[in-house]
Amino acid sequence: MFKRLIWLEWKSFFRSASMGKSLGLKIVMGFLALYFIAIFLFFGIGLFPIIKEHFPEADPLLFVNNYVLVWLLAELAYRFLLQTLPVLDIKPLMVLPISKRKLVNFVLIKSLFSFFNFLPLLNIIPFGIFNMYKQSHPDISIIAWMIALSFLTLSVNYANFIIKKRFTENLKALLPFILLVLGFFLLDYFEVFKIGLWFGSVLDQIIETPYYAIIPVLLFIGLFKWNQLNLEGKFYLDATLKEQTKSADTKEFLWTKKFGDIAPYLQQDLKLIWRNKRPKTTIYMSLLLLGYGMFFYPQDSYQNNPWFFVFVGIFITGIFMINFGQFIPAWDAKYYSMIMAQNIPLKKYLTAKAALMSFSVVILVILATPYVYFGWRIFMLNIVCAVYNIGINIPMLLYAGSFNRKRIDLDKSPFMNYQGTGATQWLVSLPLMVLPVVFFWLFDKYVSFESGMAFLLGLGILGMFFRTNAINFISQVYKKNKYEMIEGFSQKGE
Secondary structure, X not given: OHHHHHHHHHHHHHHOOOHHHHHHHHHHHHHHXXXXXXXXXXXXXXXXXXXXXHOOOOOHHHHHHOOHHHHHHHHHHHHXXXXXXXXXXXXXXXXXXXXXXXXXXXXXXXXXXXXXXHHXXXXXXXXXXXXXXXXXXXXXXXXXXXXXXXXXXXXXXXXXXXXXXXXXXXXXXXXXXXXXXXXXHHHHHOOOOOHHHHHHHHHHHHHHOHHHHHHHHHHHHHHHHHHXXXXXXXXXXXXXXXXXXXXXXXXXXXXXXXXXXXXXXXXXXXXXXXXXXXXXXXXXXXXXXXXHHHHOOOOHHHOOOHHXXXXXXXXXXXXXXXXXXXXXXXXXXXXXXXXXHOOOOHHHHHHHHHHHHHHHHHHHHHHOHHHHHHOHHHHHHHHHHHHHHHHHHHHHHHHHHOOOOOOOOXXXXXXXXXXXXXXXXXXXXXXXXXXXXXXXXXXXXXXXXXXXXXXXXXXXXXXXXXXXXXXXXXXXXXXXXXXHHHHHHHOOOO
């Protein structure tokens, strides 16, 4: 049965409308994975000599045990933030004579092959082999320690399963646990209760008595069974239906009527943002990341590299434009086929998207005005970057949207949600951020600072002047890719 399910996953990947984009993204992620594999492997090989060099009197294995708890908590934190849980479309399988337990076990076992479970082994195994080679402890004790650490890592995997299922939709409920961990950290820091040393002493017992390695194995089995029973209890189509419903938000944004023909489309976009968590999060993130310049503008080391301020200016004034624009038209994926079936001019649809992003750039550059404190050059550069965003980057984002094939479900949690993200989102960020920096750097290096600003400003104004022509061209591209986009948005895979 597992073989058949794996075969279904394989066909689902290669038959997806976004297969080319997914494959491209996986190739990029593959190179990134090789980078992290090299880092973890080199650290695992070098850990024993590093400890011996800096702490010659310490036993490396016992020394590492004192920091294992910190490592496990850090691993749980980055898994919660980065690891995507495996999914399985159960609807077509529920009418087949397949037991729930087999499907649940398939999902849980599938998670064991996560890249996040592989990386810690690149630390544990080389470090354990070094200890065996140096004869620091009996081989059986070191093997037991390696088994214990491996199963603790896998236990973190299933603990992350439980935490994400219970707290992703309600992060406030996670706050008491965060405060508890913070409390233990403070107790350890002020040496009231050294929980790290206590946990290390527990691992020391595994070295003394190798049979104690069965405890992490039992912990792993317990968390596996917990997840198994939890998922089986929710193995129904109506398991996620909410019992309570909130009153509908009737905000109509009537003030948009002054924008003429594109007013209905603007209203729909504003309602989409206002009523759904994930697009609304783009607003909060834009306001939060306005402070990005504070990390760079005060630093003397950047004053001789004004090209970097172009990157900051593009980022600050265009953060909403980038976060919202890179998923056009995937925001409307749920009813995109209906839009294409109606007498809705694509030109007006895209013009409304461009107007919304342009408005956001204007608002953000106004809010960035206090950066004038760091000098008029930075203030003027932010304005130039805003004009460049409006004239060049917005049409570029709209054009890139014609290659989007992955849908976004607006009712899903926005927290670390990568749904809809494909190769398009990765590739479009390069010209958005890199091109203006390169243009400015060339003029600043070979002509002057002012000429670099003038060139970017000129490009932005030209883009604004020819926006109608650009949108006409982009709308034709959307029409050409119409059916591929509809097919891609109809698929509910990640």
